[in-house]
Each structure stands twice: as C-alpha cells, then as structure tokens.
Amino acid sequence: DSGVTQTPKHLITATGQRVTLRCSPRSGDLSVYWYQQSLDQGLQFLIQYYNGEERAKGNILERFSAQQFPDLHSELNLSSLELGDSALYFCASSAQGRAGNTIYFGEGSWLTVV
Amino acid sequence: QKEVEQDPGPLSVPEGAIVSLNCTYSNSAFQYFMWYRQYSRKGPELLMYTYSSGNKEDGRFTAQVDKSSKYISLFIRDSQPSDSATYLCAMRGIELKAAGNKLTFGGGTRVLVKP
Numbered sequence: 077d078s079g080v081t082q083t084p085k086h087l088i089t090a091t092g093q094r095v096t097l098r099c100s101p102r103s104g105d106l107s108v109y110w111y112q113q114s115l116d117q118g119l120q121f122l123i124q125y126y127n128g129e130e131r132a133k134g135n136i137l138e139r140f141s142a143q144q145f146p147d148l149h150s151e152l153n154l155s156s157l158e159l160g161d162s163a164l165y166f167c168a169s170s171a172q173g174r175a176g177n178t179i180y181f182g183e184g185s186w187l188t189v190v
Numbered sequence: 191q192k193e194v195e196q197d198p199g200p201l202s203v204p205e206g207a208i209v210s211l212n213c214t215y216s217n218s219a220f221q222y223f224m225w226y227r228q229y230s231r232k233g234p235e236l237l238m239y240t241y242s243s244g245n246k247e248d249g250r251f252t253a254q255v256d257k258s259s260k261y262i263s264l265f266i267r268d269s270q271p272s273d274s275a276t277y278l279c280a281m282r283g284i285e286l287k288a289a290g291n292k293l294t295f296g297g298g299t300r301v302l303v304k305p
Contacts, residue, residue: 180236
C-alpha cells in the first residue's frame with residue numbers, strides 16, 4: 077500500500093458526460109500528480125500541483141482540469157467525455173519538492189466511456 | 191522519437207534466470223532514474239531509485255545507469271513467477287520551480303517468468 081488513495085476505483089459513463097476523480101496523497105506529501113495510462117500511450121503526465129498551486133502541466137486536454145485543495149487532496153475533472161478518454165487515471169504524490177524525492181502511485185481510477 | 195525508449199517485450203524467462211531490462215533516453219538533463227513494477231491494471235510500485243551514473247543493488251535487484259550512453263538497466267536475479275509484471279523505467283531532471291518534478295516514463299516491458 078503506497079498510501080495514496082484514489083476514488084472511485086471503477087467508473088463507467090457515457091460520452092459527453094463529466095466525471096470527477098479524487099485523490100488523497102500520502103500523509104505529509106505536498107505534491108500531487110495526475111497521470112493517464114491507456115493501452116497505446118503508456119503513462120502520460122497530465123498535471124502536477126504543489127501545496128495548492130499548479131506546478132507543471134503536461135499533455136492535459138482543455139476538457140480536463142484539476143485542483144488541489146487546502147487539505148492537499150486533489151480532484152481531476154474530466155468533461156465532454158469521449159470514447160478515447162477511456163483509460164486508467166493515476167494519482168501520485170511526493171514529499172516537499174526537493175530534488176530526489178520519489179513519487180508514489182495510487183491504485184488508479186479505471187474510467188470507461190461508452 | 192520518444193524521450194524514453196523501452197522494448198515492450200514480452201520477455202519470457204524460466205524461473206531462476208536473470209531478467210535483464212533496459213531503457214535508452216535522449217534528454218541529457220535527466221538525473222534521477224527509477225524502475226517501477228506494475229501488475230496488471232494496478233498502480234506502479236517503485237522498485238529502484240538511482241541518482242546519476244552508477245550501480246545500486248537491493249536484494250535481487252540491481253540498477254545501472256550509464257549517463258554517457260544514456261542507457262539504464264535493471265537486472266533481476268533468481269527470478270520468480272511473482273516477478274511476472276510490466277516494468278517501467280522513469281526519469282527526471284533536477285527539479286526546477288517551473289518544470290516541477292514530473293517523471294517521464296518508458297512504455298514498459300512485460301516480463302513473464304515461467305515456473
């Protein structure tokens with residue numbers, strides 16, 4: 077158990093809908109990362125938050141947004157869903173952003189868009 | 191061309207054999223190198239973590255980094271069926287405030303250890 081908690085574990089929704097994925101980082105970790113893993117794309121970095129502020133952005137679609145709350149949990153919002161958005165979405169966390177801190181992953185939220 | 195290249199496999203070995211995995215990369219700014227193990231549809235689990243060039247050993251696992259060749263390796267000795275998983279290499283540079291701490295992953299190598 078990495079200590080990173082994600083909900084829901086599985087989600088099935090229709091095209092055009094909106095979903096919210098939630099992540100609780102490891103106790104004390106200030107950085108939260110979101111990754112998308114699909115069969116053909118591997119693990120793709122979406123976005124990072126550090127202590128409530130956006131720190132880095134990857135290949136995140138405009139239909140997707142994220143935020144980190146004062147209690148450090150994070151949410152990833154996916155809207156106007158398309159079939160191609162079906163993937164495993166991982167949240168990860170790391171301690172205060174010093175160089176060398178390792179990143180621990182949650183078990184993921186499996187999104188299926190039908 | 192991807193920043194990090196990793197043979198997707200599958201790599202099939204008999205139980206007890208040495209598993210040899212590797213990644214090549216193009217970004218010379220990468221300084222930290224990691225290996226993750228991922229069981230099917232589970233979260234990646236950190237196995238090894240190495241800074242800059244050199245070797246690191248942890249139990250049955252040995253990680254090697256050759257920055258001059260932009261090549262990293264993971265060796266698993268005395269492989270077990272429970273080692274059957276996908277192994278992902280990951281790497282990043284020195285954290286800068288703007289760049290953050292994001293990891294760049296290889297595509298993963300699927301390993302099958304047969305009893």
